[in-house]
Amino acid sequence: MSAGINEVEEPNSKVLRLGADAPLQLESGAILAPLQIAYQTYGTLNAERSNAILICHALTGDQHVANVHPVTGKAGWWLSLVGPGKPIDTDRFFVICSNVIGGCMGSSGPASINPQTEEPHGTDFPVLTIGDMVRAQARLIDFLGIETLLAVVGGSMGGMQVLAWASMFPDRVFAAMPIASSAKHSAQNIAFHEVGRQAVMADPDWRRGRYVLEGTRPVKGLSVARMAAHITYLSEAALQRKFGRNFQDRDAPTFSFDADFQVESYLRYQGISFVERFDANSYLYLTRAMDYFDLAADNGGSLAAAFKGVKTRFCLVSFTSDWLFPTSDSRQIVHALNASGASVSFVEIESDKGHDAFLLEEPNLFATARGFLDSAARARGIKEAGR
């Protein structure tokens, strides 16, 4: 479909293919079958099948957590956190990450071929929810023969999936770690997503979602969407610290619409590089799933009811300068978990890096993850690495 993305049908990943005999019923009422789930694993599942950690990726992430990315050639997006001896220690844990359905790295999504038409789905792909993503992941966990995950961990949209896992499959989640996330998408966040979708759909090369068939790609629209979103991932302080009002390769303004300022040049690069690795329709579907996420609404208006009787132990993390998923969002979840009698710890990490902090070198995040997972592993009787 693009120069960059040839991962849709035959990804550089393990693949679970479920046929028409195992249809996935979606929240919309639509049926998804066949269903393909692309995933990566790291480490070894122990004999007791008790050491599996599922990582859930964010909006523009994928399953390539800790290996070189097959499209960009860059290091895995959470290589700082996941690997031998790292906080999510692959010498000790069996780590799984699957591309979400609706994505474009090998799991069924709008870029996948619709077997009925033998053309890419485009916008005839059913609109999904976070819950649907989790139901698909549960199929993979079934397939891997894992009854109860040691932990489900993820940031941002990944954190939404963690919360949905604990709410929908409480017996299958021993520990849950939602990072920089929320139990519902805010009006402001819906608004930013809507801007991004309108930018994509305004691009005449979007062709009502049929761009692959028509040999075009809405690169300009998707690039603008990414630029707008990227601002929300950083804090004002981080932008000030990194770029301020510095000029890019010049000493004075050009009095033109060139990228005079470093921050402009940086944003343009973020937009351009994103379109090389991401499918525009997937962007529409995944932002929509996040907008629809409202765990309280799904449980009669009570967030505590979403976690009723849950035995999962929780650790929530937020970052002080994150204005997309602010600490107040995490605190709301903590209150609901307390109300439902769950075991919960909460760490607000001081950082000026904004929402992006969950992907960056944050020693306090690493220490928190290590401590929480180590404690969960010991509670579950999992041996330390190398013993």
Add this chain to the structure above:
Amino acid sequence: MSAGINEVEEPNSKVLRLGADAPLQLESGAILAPLQIAYQTYGTLNAERSNAILICHALTGDQHVANVHPVTGKAGWWLSLVGPGKPIDTDRFFVICSNVIGGCMGSSGPASINPQTEEPHGTDFPVLTIGDMVRAQARLIDFLGIETLLAVVGGSMGGMQVLAWASMFPDRVFAAMPIASSAKHSAQNIAFHEVGRQAVMADPDWRRGRYVLEGTRPVKGLSVARMAAHITYLSEAALQRKFGRNFQDRDAPTFSFDADFQVESYLRYQGISFVERFDANSYLYLTRAMDYFDLAADNGGSLAAAFKGVKTRFCLVSFTSDWLFPTSDSRQIVHALNASGASVSFVEIESDKGHDAFLLEEPNLFATARGFLDSAARARGIKEAGR
């Protein structure tokens, strides 16, 4: 140029036309001649010519402060503040507001006809600065025979002009009231503007700025730009209060890309209605002027130097929930004014309405403006209204 905007050459306003004998030298080095300035006035200039208040409009505002708008048919944008008996009392003061150069409501801008080519300027119009806007306004004030303005008042980009007025023409500004403004545009604000510009320029109907000639209009791109900007004008709390996650005319999600949520519907409307009254190239030029604004940089890196020896009395206003021009921006100006020995008062108004608060019913803003202008008028010996 559009169904809505026929105001460029023959606006429904008073017009000052300056010919080739009165060229305006711009900061870029370019010369602007001829120069047209469209303006509105309200009230009567007194015999001493001492009661004139210049209002400077914001990015997407115009000179129609307190009269019905000739394109939209809506009330003037500051009708709450300006009029008989209002805080900016037109029974007492002579109020002037001109469309900024670069605008599209009758002052020279990219939509104006270039007399050399007899075609609209488009992007051959010179890139402007806030200082250039102020120099053009000074020509108008000269023409009106006013030596020293009683006050210059404006919010946002209007506030930038107020600051530039006081810095460039300190003897001509008795009192200055910059509201929700800044002495320099921040990295985050430049970033949001760049997204808007890229959205416009990504629209194939922009035609490298020559859309009028080619019979197109980049309405989709400009609409996306407006949507993104509009989010920054509101606070998270205001969005939550006004819209939350409420559905628009439905009880449940449609599982589609329709405007399911009220906030989506609202934003789409903001985008669509904006393009009816605004020129896309003007949007590029005015955002660029704001990005370039850095009063300290223009004065050897010292904001205090920008106000050296100024006798103008200042009143600054910020709003607690304004994250586009936060209180810290105003405070920085206050510190510089204090350092330069100026007379300055500063009011931070508690409001959850975000940056937009300066345009809305804010009794504390009204009271502050009334008190400040009344005090300035008394200091200048201007009679009260009706006496």
